[in-house]
Structure formats: C-alpha cells, structure tokens
Amino acid sequence: MTEQLLSVLGADGAVKRKNRPSLTDEDLLLLHRIMVRTRALDERAMLLQRQGRIGFYVPSFGEEAAYVGSALALDGNDWISQSYRQPGVALLRGITAETMLDNCFGNADDIAKGRQMPVHYSFRKANMLSISSPIGTQIVHATGIAQAMKIRGDGGVCLTYFGDGGTSANDFHTGLNFAGAWKSPCIFACINNQWAISCPLERQTGSKTIAEKSAAYGMPGVLVDGNDVLAVYEATRKAVARARDGDGPTLLEFLSFRMGPHSSSDDPSRYRPGELEAEWKKKDPIKRFEAFLTKESLLDKEQIEAIHAEAEAEMSEAAKVSEKKPAPTIDSLFDDVYADMPPHLADQREELRGEGSDHRQDADAAFPL
Ligand SMILES: Cc1ncc(C[n+]2csc(CCOP(=O)(O)OP(=O)(O)O)c2C)c(N)n1
Ligand SMILES: [Mg+2]
DSSP, X not given: OEEEEEOOXXXXXXXXXXXXXXXXXXXXXXXXXXXXXXXXXXXXHHHHHHTTSSSOOXXXXXXXXXXXXXXXXXXXXXXXXXXXXXXXXXXXXXXXXXXXXXXXXXXXXXXTTTOSOTTOOOBGGGTBOOOOSSTTHHHHHHHHXXXXXXXXXXXXXXXXXXXXXXGGSHHHHHHHHHHHHHTOXXXXXXXXXXXXXXXXXXXXXXXXXXXXXXXXGTSOEEEEETTOHHHHHHHHHXXXXXXXXXXXXXXXXEEOOOOSOSSTTOOGGGTSOHHHHHHHHTTOHHHHHHHHHHHTTSOOHHHHHHHHHHHHHHHHHHXXXXXXXXXXXXXXXXXXXXXXXXXXXXXXXXXXXXXXXXXXXXXXXXXXX
C-alpha cells in the first residue's frame, strides 16, 4: 500500500518519471481520441437532456483519464463490471455512440429495449456487465466473475468501477473480503471524485485514503493521480499482471474530480464551492494529456482542434440518427422472459394488439428523477 500519489505526467504535460509506460504512439493517440470522444458524447447527451429530447444523463466530465486509461490495460476478453459513469470505456471497447444514445432514447435498437434506465448500458459483446443502480452491487458481481474465471482457468481478469460513495456500501466489504481470501483475479478501481452526489469525501470515510482500506483485505492498494492517464494505465497494467499471475486482487484509488453535475438532475453549485471547481478545471485530464502529446510532437494545435471537431460532429450525427428511430414495439414487452411463452401471456399480447394501443403516449411524461 502506498500513500504517495502515483503520477507520471506533470501538470504541464511533462513526464516526471523515467519509467513512463511503454505505450506505442498508436496507443497514446487512441487514449486521446477516446477521451475526446467521451467528452463530446457527454456534452451532446447533456444538451439533448436540457432540450428535453432524452430524460436523463450521467456525464463523466473530468474523469475520462481514470476510465479510459484503466480500460486500456485490459484485454478484450477480460470482463468489466461497470457503474453508470464509464461511457469512455464502452467507446474504447468499440461500442458506438449511436448504440449508447439508443439506450438514452429508449428506442427500438436499444439493447435493453427501453426497459432499463438511461445510461444503464449492457454490452455483452464487449464483456461489459449490465449496470445496476444500487450503489456497489457491481463489486460483488466482479468478484464472482473473477473467481469463476479462476476456476475455469481461462486466464481472464475482471475489473470493477465504483465511486468513493461505493466504498460505504456493504458490497465493498463483501467483494474485497472474498477476493482477498480467495485471491480472485479482480481489480477494484475506485474513482474517488471526492463527492457522492452532495456528500463530500470527508463525510464518507474516516480513512486517510481509500487505497489504505486494502490492507484489511490482504491486497495491495495504490493511490493514483486519476487525472494522469499514463499513471492510471501503468497502475492498472501492474494490477492486471498480478491478477493474471495468480497473485490476487488489487485496490486502485484514482483520485479525480467530478467536473460536472452528478447527473442531469443535479446542481452542484448548491453544495460545492465555485473556487474548487475552478481549481480542478485547471487540472483537466484531457488538456494535460494534450500538453504531453504536443511536447512529444505527436499532435499539434491544429490536429487537436480537428480531433475535437470530428468528435463533436460524430456525436451530433449519432444523436440525429438515434432520435429518428422508432420506439420498441409493444410486442417486445413480452419477449425475453420465457423460452416458450405461456398461454396467458400469449392471450394478453393478442388482446393488446387488438386494442391498437398507442404505447408512445406515455413517452412524453416527465422523467421522475
Ligand atoms: C444503495 C444506494 N443508495 C443510494 C443510491 C442513490 N445514489 C445514486 S448515485 C449516488 C452517489 C454515489 O457516489 P459515488 O459512489 O462516489 O459515485 P459517483 O456518482 O461519484 O461516481 C447515490 C447516493 C443508490 N443508487 N443506491
Ligand atoms: Mg464519487
């Protein structure tokens, strides 16, 4: 366990440590592109929500490095047990913005067929577990997945994301305790954005750091600068290697800051001082990485601007396409429960079809959150 904040990039993008990760230029540019696309998706989706075109959204402003950098350290076959704030991870794993917006619009192409909350994605083809709303439940799911992988001997690992607030959930203890005792190949990635909606970190825990909680579970804990994408990648890479080698789990704490609201239903100015937001704006992980890429002559100012413009155009187009799609059919309501539909449900479906009901009527009702 280390109480020192692990960082690679200086505030000005200079590389502080000699042992910076051995990532190819291609990977460095990929990290940047995904972070920029994530920001653009969040901005577009927040705009859609403010215009009343989608009901709800959860942005990840300021936390892009923590999510994208850690996910890059995994193999495609590894599993991710996610919370609601990792759109960047899905983009990195090849999920399109359109697919994600399909969920937000709850349209016919939504994988969950409009039955889940917005931003509660589920991407089987990307090994990303369905998101459940109760805080922390994904932690025990991850331990179970990791342990199953260990029993099968397929060499996979599972990484789970949760917040500082998530560490107060029972599942945090259960998940880490089991994984520590059984040496499950699990990576517990806590994004400490210092707030659980309006609850600040100091009211969440008496611990000095979240990383130090690892000692009680017999696993290493690493405190990482979560706005430093290279440090995040490197710390996760080591945790993944350790898990694959059979040495068990690691608790990673990515110290960051939620630069936006908790969700589209939240107004952080009611509980957070503006100066704090201004201070963290200066630590924007995307800008910091861009300073590094510029210093390394991997990108210049014009190229950076072009990447941002391209991402914004992509998200605008994805939103247009997704919004035009029809709602799920009423028939889909009856799917996916029974392999063979019982007669009483078949009767109800027929009855509903006969009524020719307009199931879109309620779609305009205000979202309750
Ligand atoms: C068991 C449970 N309690 C309360 C909530 C309401 N809730 C939703 S998000 C949230 C804050 C979680 O904060 P944190 O774990 O720090 O994650 P962050 O949102 O900051 O990423 C709360 C209290 C919930 N969804 N589940
Ligand atoms: Mg938090």
